[in-house]
Amino acid sequence: MSLIKSRDIKTVGIVGGGVIGSGWASRCLGAGLDVIAYDSGPGAEDLMRENIDNAWPAVEKLGAASGASRDRLTFAGTLAEAVTAADFIQESVPEREDVKIAVFRDISQHCRDDVVLASSSSGLLPSRIQSQTTGPERLVIGHPFSPVYALPLVEITGGDQTSHDAVMAAGAFYKKVGMRPLHVRKEIDAYLSDRLQCAMWHEALHLIDEGVATVPELDAAITGGPGLRWAVMGMCLAWHAAGGPGGMRHTMEQFGPALDLPWTKLKPPKLTDDLREAIITGSEDEAGSRDFREIERRRDACIVGFLEVLKEHWYQPEEDGWPELETADA
Ligand SMILES: NC(=O)c1ccc[n+]([C@@H]2O[C@H](COP(=O)([O-])OP(=O)(O)OC[C@H]3O[C@@H](n4cnc5c(N)ncnc54)[C@H](O)[C@@H]3O)[C@@H](O)[C@H]2O)c1
Structure with missing residues (x-):
């Protein structure tokens, strides 16, 4: 069965509508698509x-x-309802392997055969997640x-059973919604960006644990210096x-x-x-009187500005922002 072409994708099924599921819904609605979402949590639709x-x-x-509109979001009462009519499915339930394995088993029993099933996992192995999926190659x-x-990067990686067609179809869809797909060629824990971020996170935990720096000081060690540079170039080109x-x-x-x-x-x-407390209270102190909605809005305004400057x-210009998806096999 060949997969649906990205140009024919009109409706996106979102499973899990928390921070990331809502983010996907916003991006897809902004791209002029219809979105059907399902989240099993209480009060999930309002949030x-x-x-x-x-x-x-x-x-x-x-x-x-x-034609993009927030009104084109439908909230489904069941998982089956969210995925039967979807042309592309993006899962964003909590980062637990057993939960994701079960959710994909259920999704694959209700969705069409020609749709890509994508997981937002931050670091789990796709070979494990697809282990009970019907049609695991997609x-x-x-x-x-x-x-x-707002952030364009999306890392794509497949498991033992994933087809190259599914990787390419996912990349084409993500480009359609304005993203920069990056093919992670080998299946590894935490992929590329989170491997890098985790290394820094471990250092930060040591520096707080040893009383060397506070949370705001460590954040300041990034934001005015390397962080600004990283928006333009990665570590290697920056050091070049x-x-x-x-x-x-x-x-x-x-x-x-x-x-x-x-x-x-x-x-x-x-x-x-x-x-744990030092990190939590330190972050709360750093946020100060700004509630999380205000932090989100001010962060977004900065990212939008950065993206304009980067463009x-x-x-x-000939790359319209992003390079083509790499085509090499893993
Ligand atoms: N938060 C981040 O910065 C970030 C970044 C990239 C990727 N991710 C990944 O995205 C995924 C979701 O993370 P999040 O931060 O949005 O979490 P979240 O806690 O904000 O949202 C998870 C949502 O899933 C719902 N849910 C739980 N079980 C479900 C089920 N069986 N069916 C349907 N809905 C269910 C919950 O009610 C909740 O609304 C995780 O895999 C995470 O690793 C998170």
């Missing part, structure tokens, strides 16, 4: 619509498609970043540029020996109650 309302200014600023990971409606005329060759000469110095701990410390000064 999802509230999430979408808060996201909508950013969606519009980034350029909503003609299951991929499509790992987004929050806020999904930081190497002056000698580029990365000079950087390696200068900092290569530092690999032998104790500059990283990588293995995380034990998450004691004290450490003007950094991306190659």
